[in-house]
Each structure stands twice: as structure tokens, then as C-alpha cells.
Ligand SMILES: C=C1C[C@]23C[C@@]1(O)CC[C@H]2[C@@]12CCC[C@@](C)(C(=O)O1)[C@H]2[C@@H]3C(=O)O
Ligand SMILES: O=C(O)CCC(=O)C(=O)O
């Protein structure tokens with residue numbers, strides 16, 4: 001995504017003016033973080049599909065789960081447990097730094113990488129109980145500022161994770177595209193588009209909160225790209241919304257990753273794979289960490305429903321155009337590009 005800064009330079013959100021709170025010093029929830037939540041984060045427990053990627057039917061199971069849920073969990077993905085633990089440890093090392101240290105790597109408005117609030121933060125009057133750190137391409141510059149004499153451990157761990165997770169995302173995308181009954185050429189184009197970019201890693205931190213029912217970790221949203229592969233680090237908090245059931249908790253499963261469909265795959269599949277609407281709640285006594293890999297596409301790609309036999313529900317547009325629409329309209333973006 002070389003020219004993403006170009007896309008974001010007209011972004012109306014001034015993220016560098018929204019700074020995460022110094023959560024460590026708080027004994028109560030400040031008004032700035034108190035949300036009027038209907039039914040206070042209430043959710044039900046329904047098991048999301050858990051797919052063994054080594055199972056011979058994995059391609060069909062993945063496609064079925066993406067169609068019915070837009071979100072599922074994967075096991076037997078080949079990402080070693082010690083690497084998962086390593087990423088969590090490094091994320092905890094980063095977020096436990098003093099606020100003034102983290103502020104040295106604050107993400108600017110037109111930049112994808114660095115420390116700060118979620119990109120969706122400026123859409124809400126209240127702040128989320130969350131801080132994040134995004135890694136785009138290399139993380140050496142930022143890590144050297146944080147740990148001048150010990151930056152390699154952080155960077156090597158993150159790069160090793162990206163090296164291992166990207167092929168998993170490629171494989172999942174392949175299963176999904178094949179199931180769409182589209183031309184081999186279209187499959188190749190989109191695989192190449194996703195393959196061309198390194199993908200962004202997002203580390204999320206949700207500190208323990210004195211009154212979890214009055215705050216939100218991450219407000220309800222859909223992810224923008226093709227696929228997100230997320231690890232919840234063994235602490236619950238992620239919820240997915242279904243019209244028929246309401247909010248459903250996604251229990252963390254040791255060693256598993258949660259996969260969810262993003263808006264661009266939603267459009268490519270003509271809505272067959274719905275982008276998952278999800279949110280995050282926080283805990284009273286646990287500092288929750290999660291980390292996610294956001295898979296492609298290249299900003300130079302052109303998005304349109306790929307199955308030419310079906311009536312298109314979304315108009316054609318460049319990925320850049322969609323990023324601009326999403327940055328301006330957030331939740332309304334998909335409905336604005338619907339035909
Ligand atoms: C690649 C990206 C997806 C993301 C925006 C980003 O540039 C890096 C952070 C990602 C994240 C994580 C929290 C939720 C989210 C909606 C946000 O505000 O920042 C996602 C973005 C997204 O999928 O649009
Ligand atoms: O922390 C989580 O479980 C989810 C994070 C998330 O939705 C995101 O990074 O887009």
C-alpha cells in the first residue's frame with residue numbers, strides 16, 4: 001500500500017489531535033469515556049464455527065462460515081504457539097511503557113503506522129477504552145525510538161508473525177474466491193493484489209477498567225480490507241452482531257485465530273460474504289491485548305462484484321475511492337456504494 005498516505009492526506013479525521021488516555025493513573029472512568037450503552041454491553045454465547053485448516057473439507061467449511069457468519073475461528077493454521085505468545089509479550093512490553101514514551105511514536109493523520117486511538121475514534125463523541133499501535137511495512141524506525149538498544153526483538157517478532165500469517169490469509173482468500181464461481185483470471189488478479197502488499201499489523205490494548213459496563217473497548221465497526229486474522233490472547237471481549245440474535249461473544253480459544261470478512265471482500269463477493277459487524281468490551285481486572293493482521297488489497301486495485309452472472313449490488317470503484325468514502329462515512333460506507 002505504498003501510496004496510502006496519498007489517499008489519507010485529505011482524510012477529514014485529525015487523529016493526531018485525539019490522544020489515548022493515560023489509563024494507569026485512573027481510579028474511576030472520566031466522563032470523556034462514559035458511554036450511554038443500551039443493555040450495557042449485553043451479549044449471548046453462541047459458538048462461531050471453528051475450522052481445522054488441515055481438514056480435507058476446509059475449503060468448503062471456510063466458504064460456508066464466511067457466508068453464514070462473516071466471521072469464524074481457525075485452528076491448525078501453522079502459526080507456532082510460541083510466536084503467538086511472543087507477539088503478545090512484545091505488545092504488552094510496548095503498551096506498558098510510560099505514556100510520554102508512547103507519545104514519541106504517535107501516528108500522524110496521514111500515516112498508517114504508530115501509536116494512537118483507533119481510526120474510527122473521531123466518529124464518536126466519547127472516547128474508547130483502547131490504545132493501539134499499527135505496523136505498516138517496517139517497524140524499525142518506531143521501535144528504535146522506543147528501545148534504542150533493544151529494538152530488534154520487537155521487530156523480529158512482528159516480521160516473523162507477518163511472514164507466517166500472510167500465507168494463511170492467502171490460503172483463506174483462495175478458498176473464498178474459488179467458492180464464488182468466478183473466472184480463474186479474476187481469482188488470480190485478486191490473489192496477486194493481496195499478495196503485493198505486506199499487510200498491516202495492529203496491536204490493541206484494553207486496560208482493566210474500574211467500571212467496564214460504562215465503557216466500550218472498540219465501538220461497533222466492520223473492518224475495511226479483505227480479511228482480518230485476529231488473536232484475542234486468551235481474554236474474552238470480542239463480540240459479533242447478528243440481526244437475528246443480537247450481540248454474540250466470541251470466546252477466545254487457545255491457539256486459535258478469529259478470521260473476519262472486511263468491506264472490500266463483502267463488495268467483491270456481492271454481499272455473499274458479509275463483512276462482520278463487531279465490537280470489543282473490556283474487563284474490570286484484566287488488561288486485554290489483541291493483535292490483528294489486515295490482509296490486502298493493493299490500493300491500485302479496482303473493486304466490483306466478481307460474479308458476472310449475478311446482478312451487481314455494489315458499484316465499481318478503485319480501492320482508493322472506497323478508502324476515502326470509508327474514512328469520511330465509516331459505518332455508512334457500504335450502503336453509500338450500494339446500487
Ligand atoms: C489497515 C488498517 C485497518 C484499520 C485501519 C488500518 O490502517 C490500521 C488499523 C485498523 C483498525 C484497527 C481497529 C478497528 C479499525 C476499524 C480502526 O479504526 O483501525 C481498523 C481499520 C479498518 O479495518 O478499517
Ligand atoms: O480486540 C479485538 O478482539 C478486536 C479488534 C478489532 O476489531 C480490530 O483490530 O479491528
Ligand SMILES: [Fe+2]
Pocket residue numbers: 221222223228278
Ligand atoms: Fe475490527
